[in-house]
Amino acid sequence: MADLSTTIHKLELKNPVLTASGTFGYGIEYDDFLDVSLLGGIVVKGTTIYPRQGNAYPRMAETASGMLNSVGLQNRGAHYFASDIYPKLIKYRTNVLVNVSGSTIDEYIACAEIINELDHIAGIELNISCPNVKEGGMSFGTSCASIENVVAAVRKVYQKTMIVKLTPNVTDISELARAAEYSGADSLSLINTLLGMAINAETRKPVLATITGGLSGPAIKPIALRMVWEVARAVKVPLVGMGGIMNATDAIEFFLAGASAVQVGTANYIDPLITLKIIEGIDSYLNRHKFNKLSDIIGCLHM
Amino acid sequence: MRKTVQNLKVIENLKLNDDHHLLKLEVPDRLEIIYPGQFANLLVDHTPGVFLRRPFSIYSVDYIKNTISVFIKEIGEGTRALAKAPVNSFINGMFPLGNSFTIPKESEKILLVGGGSGIASLMNLAQELSQNLNDISILIGARTSEDLVELDHFARYGTVYTTTENGTHGEKGYVTDHHIFRDEFGQFKRIYSCGPEPMMKAVAAKAWTTSVFCEVSLENTMACGFGVCLCCVTETIEGHKCVCTDGPVFNINLLKWQI
Numbered sequence: 080m081a082d083l084s085t086t087i088h089k090l091e092l093k094n095p096v097l098t099a100s101g102t103f104g105y106g107i108e109y110d111d112f113l114d115v116s117l118l119g120g121i122v123v124k125g126t127t128i129y130p131r132q133g134n135a136y137p138r139m140a141e142t143a144s145g146m147l148n149s150v151g152l153q154n155r156g157a158h159y160f161a162s163d164i165y166p167k168l169i170k171y172r173t174n175v176l177v178n179v180s181g182s183t184i185d186e187y188i189a190c191a192e193i194i195n196e197l198d199h200i201a202g203i204e205l206n207i208s209c210p211n212v213k214e215g216g217m218s219f220g221t222s223c224a225s226i227e228n229v230v231a232a233v234r235k236v237y238q239k240t241m242i243v244k245l246t247p248n249v250t251d252i253s254e255l256a257r258a259a260e261y262s263g264a265d266s267l268s269l270i271n272t273l274l275g276m277a278i279n280a281e282t283r284k285p286v287l288a289t290i291t292g293g294l295s296g297p298a299i300k301p302i303a304l305r306m307v308w309e310v311a312r313a314v315k316v317p318l319v320g321m322g323g324i325m326n327a328t329d330a331i332e333f334f335l336a337g338a339s340a341v342q343v344g345t346a347n348y349i350d351p352l353i354t355l356k357i358i359e360g361i362d363s364y365l366n367r368h369k370f371n372k373l374s375d376i377i378g379c380l381h382m
Numbered sequence: 383m384r385k386t387v388q389n390l391k392v393i394e395n396l397k398l399n400d401d402h403h404l405l406k407l408e409v410p411d412r413l414e415i416i417y418p419g420q421f422a423n424l425l426v427d428h429t430p431g432v433f434l435r436r437p438f439s440i441y442s443v444d445y446i447k448n449t450i451s452v453f454i455k456e457i458g459e460g461t462r463a464l465a466k467a468p469v470n471s472f473i474n475g476m477f478p479l480g481n482s483f484t485i486p487k488e489s490e491k492i493l494l495v496g497g498g499s500g501i502a503s504l505m506n507l508a509q510e511l512s513q514n515l516n517d518i519s520i521l522i523g524a525r526t527s528e529d530l531v532e533l534d535h536f537a538r539y540g541t542v543y544t545t546t547e548n549g550t551h552g553e554k555g556y557v558t559d560h561h562i563f564r565d566e567f568g569q570f571k572r573i574y575s576c577g578p579e580p581m582m583k584a585v586a587a588k589a590w591t592t593s594v595f596c597e598v599s600l601e602n603t604m605a606c607g608f609g610v611c612l613c614c615v616t617e618t619i620e621g622h623k624c625v626c627t628d629g630p631v632f633n634i635n636l637l638k639w640q641i
Contacts, residue, residue, distance in 0.1 A: 104610035111385040132621055139605050139613035141434050146605055150612045153622060296433060348606040349425065349435060351476070352387060 081365035082372035083358065085119070085339050087317050088240040088265035090174050090201055092119035092340055094358050095373055096330065099321050099344030100125055100178035100204060100244075101150065105164050106171060112351040117358070119340060120174030122204050123164075127180050128190040130156035134211060135288035140277035145296025145323070146345060147275050149289040151211040152180055157193040169199045176242070180206040182215035184232050191237040202240030205233055205264070208271035210248060210293045217271075220246040223258035234263030242319060245269040245310070247299075252306050253313035260314045268319035268342065269310060270303045295345045297323040304336050311337025311378055325353070327360020337378040383414035385479060385608060389472045393449065395465075398531040401456040402499070403465040404441065406449050407473060413450070416443050417482030418507035419599055419631040422452060423607035425474035429463040436460045437604055437626070439503035439576075440478060450477070453502035453532075479607050480630050483507050483574055483597055489515045490571040494540070495557050495585050497523045497577025501532065503599040503630070504576055508539035519543065519570070521560055523581065527551035558584045568592055575599075586634040596634045600625050 083094040097120040098106075105123045106115045115121060133153025140147040154160070160177070168175050177194045181187035187205070194203055207229055209216035219229045230243055243264040249255055256267055272293025277286035285291075303322025311318055320338030323345070324330050330341045346353045361373070370376055390407035397403055423435040438452040456462045467473055486492075492511060496504045501522055511518055518540030524530045527550035536542050544552030545560050553560050558581070567588055575585040576599040589596035602614035602625040609627035616625055618636045623629065634640075 101612075102606075102610060108608055108610050112387065133612065133615070136613075136615050136622075137603065138615065139603055139611070141432075141603075143431055144433060146433060148605070148611065148613055153612050153615070345605075348611055349433070350387065351608070 081362050081370060083362060085373055087242065087319065087340055090120070090240050092174060094119040095334070095340040095361070096354050096358050097122055097174075097319065097340055097342045098347060098354060099342035100206070102344040102347045105168060106175070107167055109351055113355055116172040118173050118354055120176060120201065121171070122176045122178050122342065123168070124154055125152045125178045125180045125206055125209065126154050126157050126160050126190060126194070127152055127182075128157050128186045128193070130154065130159065137286060137288055138292070140286040140292065142275070142277060142294065142296070143298060145294055145298035147277055147287060147292035147294050148272070149211045149287045149292035151289070152209055152216070157190045161193055161197060165197050165199070174201040175199060176202045176204050178204045178206050178244070179233070180209055180212075180216060182212070184229050186215070187229055187233050188236050191233045195237050195239070200239075202242060203237060204242045204244050204268055205230065206244050206271075208244050208246030210246065210272055210274045210291070211289065217246050217248060220255065221249050223255060226255055226258040227262045230259050230262035230264055240265050242266040242268050244271055246271045247302060247306055248274045253309050256310040256314050260316050264316060266317045266319060267310060267314065268321065270299070270306050270322045273299050273302065295323070297325050299323045300329060304332055307333055307338050308336040308380070324357070327357045327364060330357050330361055331364050331376070334373065334376050335378070335380045339377055383416060383478055385476065386411065387474065387476045390450075390475045392467045392469050392471050392473060395467060395469055399528055402531055403454045403456075404451055405454060405464070405467060405473075406451045407475065409448050409450060413443065413445055413448050416440055416450065416478045416506075418485070418510045419482040419503055420478040420480050421607075421630060422450065422475045422477035423479060423604070424452070424464060426460040426463050427474075429459055432460040432463065434605055435476065435607060436464065437479070437607055439506075439599070441502050441505050442509065443506060453499060453505075455499040476607060480626055481628070483599070483631050485510060485514070486516065486572060489517065491517045491569055492519070492572045492574070493562070493567075493570040494518065494520045495563070495573065495575040495577070495581070496520070497557060497581040498529070500575075500577030500581075500599070502576070504574065505532070505535065507574060508536060512539040519562060521545070521557050521562060523557035523577070524551075556584075557581060558588070563588070567594070570594060572596070583639050586637070586639050589634060590640055597631050598634060599630045600632060601630070602626075
């Protein structure tokens with residue numbers, strides 16, 4: 080058994096596999112399938128200060144090797160999370176992070192302040208990359224100035240580990256990554272979904288009620304790898320890589336590109352046990368290649 | 383029964399007509415109770431263009447042989463691939479998912495209204511209801527007589543009535559044109575329905591005007607099937623609800639169809 084532990088700022092992870100926000104509910108939805116405590120961590124559903132109904136439906140379109148979604152941050156709000164969900168998460172012996180979003184900087188701050196009071200929450204993932212909301216979300220993540228504003232503002236009120244989740248829907252992700260690092264991010268996670276669209280030729284209508292949505296799944300992995308590799312060369316903070324990870328080999332590729340941990344997202348829908356299989360597969364890869372520890376391969380791409 | 387993911391062995395693949403198949407699947411683990419209305423999310427292997435699982439109502443359960451059956455209508459690549467599954471092959475299934483129809487505590491006069499592949503969720507219900515000595519009428523609508531399948535199977539649990547759009551079986555027209563629906567609706571204490579949405583809405587409208595208990599089983603495209611992706615929502619008086627976990631069965635009073 081190789082040493083799979085890894086570090087994201089102050090977070091000690093027993094293994095590098097986390098779950099991506101929006102694909103793992105609050106963890107409790109998976110209790111029938113697996114022991115959530117075996118994971119390196121979970122990032123729970125995107126949370127906003129006020130409850131959100133999310134977008135109109137249809138919200139999902141299957142695509143070649145992936146899917147589009149336009150859920151739009153449906154959640155019951157930070158107060159409900161703190162009072163009704165959080166007590167159920169204390170049982171997990173792993174890092175529980177909350178994905179925090181908002182329509183305005185004040186909303187991000189208010190949400191982060193509530194999460195800051197919850198002892199068992201190890202950190203937040205600041206979502207400045209949701210492509211499915213009209214205000215806030217991705218609009219904060221596509222310019223250096225707005226990233227600096229929101230990240231610096233939340234940094235002032237949130238003391239524990241703050242990961243900033245980046246959008247791929249930009250021209251130069253390295254520049255935005257540097258802006259987030261400069262403004263106080265302890266780590267960066269990437270990538271969120273790519274903006275896409277599906278059309279039904281028979282009805283001549285868009286498939287999604289919102290017309291466009293976020294593309295995830297193996298279709299986006301090459302783009303995600305490229306962006307992790309670019310950002311790894313641009314910043315010093317540890318990276319959490321994601322985008323189309325379906326198996327251990329995919330995860331290894333992200334470590335080689337420079338990620339210190341990975342998040343598994345869409346794959347959870349198809350196989351709710353996939354995260355445990357990926358952890359096992361990473362261990363067997365390290366053993367097969369005679370590495371004692373995961374850190375031996377992080378960023379070690381042979382050029 | 384808690385949700386599981388298991389490799390299910392195809393022990394029978396019955397072709398019912400041109401585009402409907404009934405797959406009987408052997409479950410490795412001992413089956414616990416599966417409630418009528420619950421569904422299974424099946425993995426489609428080695429089919430280009432198919433990425434997500436496909437949800438199917440659990441059509442019937444045999445606790446002695448430890449099998450579940452699913453009724454598959456060929457619609458796209460995924461359902462076509464599953465319909466071709468050879469005997470002795472394996473299909474990865476996630477089940478049982480979703481809520482279930484409400485079963486009355488005492489025997490009642492009940493009407494089941496099914497249309498097209500909507501009959502899939504009604505078979506297990508009819509079987510369950512028949513065990514409590516309910517007086518069951520089953521009204522099934524289809525386009526033509528060729529599309530009407532499994533009538534003998536339904537007849538074990540109640541009195542079967544049919545409609546076809548071209549009049550080749552039963553009364554001509556839609557289920558809502560059938561005399562039992564049009565003229566004798568008032569005698570039923572409960573209505574359960576599954577089928578095309580316009581049909582269920584017409585059934586619900588009649589149930590509202592007569593204040594009869596009515597539950598419908600909804601269909602939706604799903605990414606996960608267990609309440610985490612929030613893609614398969616439907617509008618209710620309590621806001622968006624997931625068809626996969628808050629449903630697929632909804633009391634019509636919760637839906638916003640009448641508004």
